[in-house]
Amino acid sequence: MTKIPNESPGFSGQAQRWLALAVALGVTLIGGVLYGNYSQRWGPPPDLLAAAQQLEKMPKQFGNWQLAEEMPMEESSVAMLECAGYVNRRYVHQETGHVVNLAVIVGPPGPTAVHTPEICFSSRAYDQQGTRRSVELEERAGQRDEFWSLDFTTKNVLAEGLRIYYAWGLGDRWEASESPRYEFAASPQLYKLQLATALPPQLDPGDSDAGREFLTELSKSDWKFAPN
Numbered sequence: 001m002t003k004i005p006n007e008s009p010g011f012s013g014q015a016q017r018w019l020a021l022a023v024a025l026g027v028t029l030i031g032g033v034l035y036g037n038y039s040q041r042w043g044p045p046p047d048l049l050a051a052a053q054q055l056e057k058m059p060k061q062f063g064n065w066q067l068a069e070e071m072p073m074e075e076s077s078v079a080m081l082e083c084a085g086y087v088n089r090r091y092v093h094q095e096t097g098h099v100v101n102l103a104v105i106v107g108p109p110g111p112t113a114v115h116t117p118e119i120c121f122s123s124r125a126y127d128q129q130g131t132r133r134s135v136e137l138e139e140r141a142g143q144r145d146e147f148w149s150l151d152f153t154t155k156n157v158l159a160e161g162l163r164i165y166y167a168w169g170l171g172d173r174w175e176a177s178e179s180p181r182y183e184f185a186a187s188p189q190l191y192k193l194q195l196a197t198a199l200p201p202q203l204d205p206g207d208s209d210a211g212r213e214f215l216t217e218l219s220k221s222d223w224k225f226a227p228n
Helices: 013-039 046-055 075-081 109-114 210-220
Strands: 065-070 085-093 099-107 126-136 146-154 161-169 190-199
Touching: 046 085, 046 099, 075 109, 085 210, 099 109, 099 210, 109 190, 126 161, 146 190, 161 210, 190 210
Parallel strands: none
Antiparallel strands: 065 085, 085 099, 099 190, 126 146, 146 161, 161 190
């Protein structure tokens, strides 16, 4: 029986041990670099910074919807979401007086994908009503924007309920993704849009509302979230 040598030709035992150590260190360093980029250990990458700067230029008017207030997000929320940029605004319809609160963030896919209204609002003074449903808006430029819609009632008898719309995207269209964390995992950055509007008691789930009207104007506009 031929004896299989313990050492590869051309390498001594010590050389093989050093080679194994070098490979192990290389894998560790590569993994550290990849994780550092993924977790933004060294700050947001250039593409993500460009996306954040573009988001700051979001128009102050869409159709009859006019910006009424810019609202800063809590530092703890920004840190938790790891977002590189955001807008948090209140828009008012100039004819009807209807109000919507709009938040759009851009950041790494992981933390941007996992926080949903089902978690955030249900932990406060709101009760979720039913399950979320998908809402498609009018087709534009050969594509459709799709959002999740979800209703909440409040424990405060003096306040109205809320209808929340939310979706994710890469800056060109919005998707009501079932699994955004996996669907967008390989993307350099991810956008999330969340919009809240008052829910009058007589409004049925399928009825149009201020939130849907605003999102329709947003989708019809020429504004692009992603930088050119």
